[in-house]
Amino acid sequence: MHKTTDNKLLQDAKKNVSQCDRCGTCLPVCPLFEAKGVETSSARGKNTIARALAEGGIEPTPDVLAAVNFCLLCRACVETCPSKIKTDEAMINVRQYLINRTGGPSVKYKAIGSFLKNRGMVKIAAGTLSILRKLGLNSVFPDGMVPEEYTRAHFLAAFAGPAALGKKVLPSDVAVTATTKVAYFKGCGMRMMFPKASDETLKILKTTTRVMLKNNVCCGMPHLAHGLRDEFLALAKKNIRLYEDAEVVVCDCASCGGALKHIASYFNEDPEWKDQAATFSRKVMDLTEYLVKVGYTPRQKVDTTFTYHDPCHLVRGQGIEKQPRDLLKATGKFVEMKEADTCCAGAGTFHMDYPDISSKIIEKKRQNIEGTGAAIVVTGCPGCLIQLTKAAKASGGKFKPMHISQVI
Amino acid sequence: MIREEIKKKISDIVGPENALDSNLDRFTYSYDASFVPLLPANKPDLVVRPLTTEEVSKLMAIAYEHEIPVTPRGIASGRTGGSVPLKGGISLSLDRMTKVVELDEKNMMVTAEAGVRTFDLYNFCAAKGLFYPPDPASWKFSTIGGNVAENAGGMRAVKYGVTSDYVMGLEVVLADGTVLQTGGKAIKNVTGYDLVSLFTGSEGTLGVITKVLLKLIPMPKKRGTLQIMFRTLDDGCMTIHKMLQSNIVPATAEIMDRTCLEAVARHRKMDLAPAIGASIVIEIDGEDDKALETQAKQIEAVAKECGSVEFRIAQSQQESDELWAIRRGLSSAVAGLAPNRLGEDISVPRDALPEVVRRIRSIAEKYKLPIAVYGHAGDGNLHPSILCDLSNHEEAERVHQAVEEIFKAALAVGGTLSGEHGIGITKRPYITLALGEAGVKTLKAVKQALDPKGILNPGKIW
Numbered sequence: 001m002h003k004t005t006d007n008k009l010l011q012d013a014k015k016n017v018s019q020c021d022r023c024g025t026c027l028p029v030c031p032l033f034e035a036k037g038v039e040t041s042s043a044r045g046k047n048t049i050a051r052a053l054a055e056g057g058i059e060p061t062p063d064v065l066a067a068v069n070f071c072l073l074c075r076a077c078v079e080t081c082p083s084k085i086k087t088d089e090a091m092i093n094v095r096q097y098l099i100n101r102t103g104g105p106s107v108k109y110k111a112i113g114s115f116l117k118n119r120g121m122v123k124i125a126a127g128t129l130s131i132l133r134k135l136g137l138n139s140v141f142p143d144g145m146v147p148e149e150y151t152r153a154h155f156l157a158a159f160a161g162p163a164a165l166g167k168k169v170l171p172s173d174v175a176v177t178a179t180t181k182v183a184y185f186k187g188c189g190m191r192m193m194f195p196k197a198s199d200e201t202l203k204i205l206k207t208t209t210r211v212m213l214k215n216n217v218c219c220g221m222p223h224l225a226h227g228l229r230d231e232f233l234a235l236a237k238k239n240i241r242l243y244e245d246a247e248v249v250v251c252d253c254a255s256c257g258g259a260l261k262h263i264a265s266y267f268n269e270d271p272e273w274k275d276q277a278a279t280f281s282r283k284v285m286d287l288t289e290y291l292v293k294v295g296y297t298p299r300q301k302v303d304t305t306f307t308y309h310d311p312c313h314l315v316r317g318q319g320i321e322k323q324p325r326d327l328l329k330a331t332g333k334f335v336e337m338k339e340a341d342t343c344c345a346g347a348g349t350f351h352m353d354y355p356d357i358s359s360k361i362i363e364k365k366r367q368n369i370e371g372t373g374a375a376i377v378v379t380g381c382p383g384c385l386i387q388l389t390k391a392a393k394a395s396g397g398k399f400k401p402m403h404i405s406q407v408i
Numbered sequence: 409m410i411r412e413e414i415k416k417k418i419s420d421i422v423g424p425e426n427a428l429d430s431n432l433d434r435f436t437y438s439y440d441a442s443f444v445p446l447l448p449a450n451k452p453d454l455v456v457r458p459l460t461t462e463e464v465s466k467l468m469a470i471a472y473e474h475e476i477p478v479t480p481r482g483i484a485s486g487r488t489g490g491s492v493p494l495k496g497g498i499s500l501s502l503d504r505m506t507k508v509v510e511l512d513e514k515n516m517m518v519t520a521e522a523g524v525r526t527f528d529l530y531n532f533c534a535a536k537g538l539f540y541p542p543d544p545a546s547w548k549f550s551t552i553g554g555n556v557a558e559n560a561g562g563m564r565a566v567k568y569g570v571t572s573d574y575v576m577g578l579e580v581v582l583a584d585g586t587v588l589q590t591g592g593k594a595i596k597n598v599t600g601y602d603l604v605s606l607f608t609g610s611e612g613t614l615g616v617i618t619k620v621l622l623k624l625i626p627m628p629k630k631r632g633t634l635q636i637m638f639r640t641l642d643d644g645c646m647t648i649h650k651m652l653q654s655n656i657v658p659a660t661a662e663i664m665d666r667t668c669l670e671a672v673a674r675h676r677k678m679d680l681a682p683a684i685g686a687s688i689v690i691e692i693d694g695e696d697d698k699a700l701e702t703q704a705k706q707i708e709a710v711a712k713e714c715g716s717v718e719f720r721i722a723q724s725q726q727e728s729d730e731l732w733a734i735r736r737g738l739s740s741a742v743a744g745l746a747p748n749r750l751g752e753d754i755s756v757p758r759d760a761l762p763e764v765v766r767r768i769r770s771i772a773e774k775y776k777l778p779i780a781v782y783g784h785a786g787d788g789n790l791h792p793s794i795l796c797d798l799s800n801h802e803e804a805e806r807v808h809q810a811v812e813e814i815f816k817a818a819l820a821v822g823g824t825l826s827g828e829h830g831i832g833i834t835k836r837p838y839i840t841l842a843l844g845e846a847g848v849k850t851l852k853a854v855k856q857a858l859d860p861k862g863i864l865n866p867g868k869i870w
Contacts, residue, residue: 021743023441024485024549028525037457037504038428039436039484048439048446049432057447063432082740084675 006100013093014054017047020085026077031343032070035360040067043077043087050094065098072350073225074343075316092224099227116188116218117231183212183246185239185260185284187219187253189382190403197385197403201252201287204405208294214242221259222348236263237273240280249280252287252405254381255348258317260284286314288323288380288404298331298408305333306407307374307399309365309388310341311381324380327408335372339364344391346383358387366391370398380404410453410497414474418456418498421466426457426504437499440484440491441546443750444833450492452479452499459504461579461587461618468616469585471498471863479865480612482523482554485546487751488832490558490611494867500616502553508532509619515593516624517576522553522617529622539627541568544828545736553617559609561828563660563691563735566652566786568625570828572608577621580607580614583859591621606854611830612865614858628693631659632700633728636711637718641665641686641781645762647707647714648688648785652758656706660691661786662735665765667795668782671741672734683717688785689731739791742780746795750807754818755827758788767817768792775810777803789827815841831869839870 026043027033033042040049049067052058073088081087184205190198205211216239220232239260243249251257261284267277285293306328314320321341328334345351345361369377369391377388377399388401410418419427428434438449453476458464471478477497484491493499505521508529512518513536520529526540526547533540543562544550550560556578561570577591591597591604607615638644641663648661664672666685673680692703708719722728743749756764765781772779783790792814798804815825815838825835825842840848848870855862 018747019744021441021443021740021749022439022446022484023740024483024546025737025740027483027485027549038433040432042436045436048436052435052447052449055447057449058432058435061431063430067432082675082737083744 006097009093009097009100010054013050013090013097016086016090016093017051017054019083020044020047020051020081021083022048023082025080025082026085026087029076029080031072031074031076031345031361032357035345035357041070043071043085046071047085047087047090050090053094060098060101062102065095065102068094068098069226070354072312072343072345072347074312074347076312076341076343079316095225096227096229116222117235180209181212181245181247182209182290183214183243183249185214185216185219185243185249185251185253185256187251187256187382189255190253194382194385194403197382197406198252200403201250201405204287204291204296204299204408205250207299208291208296212246214246216242219253219256219259221255224259225348233266236266236277239263240273240276243280243283244276247283248290249284250287250290251284252380252403254286254311254314254317254379255383257284257286258313261318286318286320286323286380288327289318289320291408292323292326296327296408298327300331302332302407304331304376305335305372305374306331306376306378307335307337307369307372308340309337309344309369309377309379309384311379311384312341312343312347314380315341324378324404327404328378331408335374337372337374337377338368340368344384344387346381346387348383351387359390362387362391363394366394370395375399376407377401378404378407410474410476414470414476415454417470418454418467421470422456422458422463426459428455428457429453437481437484437501438493440481440486440489442487442489442492442832442834443748444489444492450494451496452493453496455499455501457501457504461505461581464500464502464581464616464618465585465587467498467500467585468581468583472584472861475861475863477863477866478616480553480557480616482551482557483525483549485550486554486558486832487753487829488826488834490830490832490865490868491554492833494833497863502616502618503551505553505618511536511538512593513538516626517593517621518624519577519619519621520552521619522551522556524552526550526552526555533624534627537627538624540574540622540624542571542574545739552620552622556608556620557610557612557617558830559828561784561787561789563662563784565784565789565828566661567657567659572605574623575604575608575620576623578604578607578617579619581616581618583615583861583864587618588615593621609830611832611868613855613868614864616864628659629695630697630700631691631693631728632704633722633731634690634692634704634707635718635720635722635731636688636690636707636716637681637684638686638688638711638714638716639683640715641765642762643715644686644688645765645785647711647716649759650710650714651707652786654706654710656703656710658690658703658707658786659693660689661784662689662782663687663785664689664735664738664782665780667745667778667780668738668742671745671780672738675737675741675744676734689735691732738782739793742782742793742795745780746778747797747799748795750794750796750811752792752794752811752814753789753826753829754792754814754823755787755789756818756821756823758786760821760823761785761788761790764790764817764821764823767821768814771810771813771817774813775806777806777810779810784827787827788823812838833868836868836870 030043039045068091071091075088077087217235220235224232261281264278264281267273344365345358351358392401434451437455438451477495478500479493481491481501502522505523507521509519530540541564543564544560555571559572580588644663664687694700778795780793796807
């Protein structure tokens, strides 16, 4: 059917992974290898599988798809690799290749894909999550997944205390020219699962500028990751058009931001969209990146200890690690946790596909969070927030997870 | 092929989740970090991941009875194919055996299972102020069992020696499943043959190392990193000679040529001054800052005398970590310069280093192949890396001739084939050249005595 495209996917993956000399540097940093211990689950294992597939040493069987699906796309291996092999890109390419060959992704990923593609549905779901169950997607979004959301009101009530609240909140000393057109990108995860956090983002943005609101569609990351590349490209085009008149697009979800910033690379060879895509990707900023750039001062200073969990798609996907920490240090006490940038194993739907492995990894994260003694663990990604909520429950309420917009 | 009932027996010993025979698992246990081609894959019939010595012993008894090849494996980070199951059979992965059994602070010795990662062992001892010096470039992921089986070297060899200098005792499961305890904590020990030395560096061909007893030394209190740039590699080598002759012994002295520096610069998106032809990175250690300062000054004076063009002292731990990260990642960064990289591991008398590098340069010219040279200049162990495209048959032929000439050059100046990677599969064709007929015959006699059925890591060394 798509023979040429298929071969290109595989050749792209091969070009990438054939630079791997199998040294093993990625082994100790791969969270899945640590959890499972078997070479097939490691970054090196999956890269050699991809190479053997491209060179004809392995047949494109369902177990190969299962093997390449068993990847968090967390980029811990990419970061540490002396040759900078992009395992995440290779896995995405191989997934797409196998799915094209075997006649489409699993019913489950298709269902999630078409659900997220539909803005109306996402909005309805945000209003009432029970629609998910009505849609028969309860196995995809099981009851336990929709996390309890801690609101900013909870935060202030619990941690700021009357004294802190009594103080007048200092006005932000941001200098933004009146002409800078800043727009907000509201991701599906934020909209459906953390609407209060999303509201706070908007409030913060409004203290800095007049914010343009758009009826944006999904960033397409879930589609891209699970072999629905055509849908990803279609969504990307819609968003590119939608934000044509904005100069800055601020995003408070690490995965959306990461995907939007990388859109350009997927249109490299498309003469019609190449330039527009590049222009679009250049104007995307993470919330913290934007706030530090405009010199935002947190709305209040509190006597609370924070720690921070780095979302993969922020720290390794966008190189953002200093900004959120600086903002937190300006808000309260900050304690760094051990292995803050290790993936929490949320990874889109990974935590639903592999609950056992995912629990094992989040358990270690819980210990690291508790080790700091912090009352609040902050992050910048709804996927991570789901995992951190599980960790908080397991800790018996020793800490609360919050989106950064809820505390600063 | 291993019969189903035998697989069942093995899986009863280690548990079904630790006896893997799916096609993908067999594939991912078919390679290591050597340039032995990935395909056709040298797949084992079964991957076995035991947890205890007892399990290893039971497994070996079965393998011995049924004459099944067994290839021991740590984390498969070896560079010569040592853990590649060339004849199928069982890939015996020891990476679940990760206990540090005992840290004897009084005698300054540590006992650890084979699967403990070397870096973890180092940190474990360091927490008590004790120092396990051998640090192969792979130490963050390679296992101590693998390090002992390959007699791994590392950068600190110039001052502290290699793995074998620290092995005091071993627990080894022999071919028939017998568990042998050899060596011990007595520092002087001449009771019987020195079996500890025999098994150290035996590449999994004589027995399965399950536990190691290692000697430790007190941890140096202070460390510092220096980077010196030179116009030529000769100037760098001369600096190292003069240092050692005047009793300035750095913990490490690593040299990289222009090609390596370009690979690093490309990776780090830095500019490299055109006049720079080589660089040495040195680690010094001592009791206090003053001792480091004195050494650094002495080294600076020697380097200047030898024509250094730049001298830099790392000002922070971070800066020093960065310099070492560059060196540790060099092998793979160089590999990224071409479709294929054949990295060698020759070792020569220290004074022959400039001469062997000159010979390598002329080999590079003769065969029109870029060869990056880096290595442990402090101990004469070099890693010439031929950058090539092996899919081009004409080029591949030139590469093989060049490799052979590099080995001959090393032997001609009084050196040897391998300093720290072992012989494995990749250097096998040259073993007689290095050891002579009598040497190889003696190795075979030892092998025959300990592994009469030839089931342990068959197809390696000769």
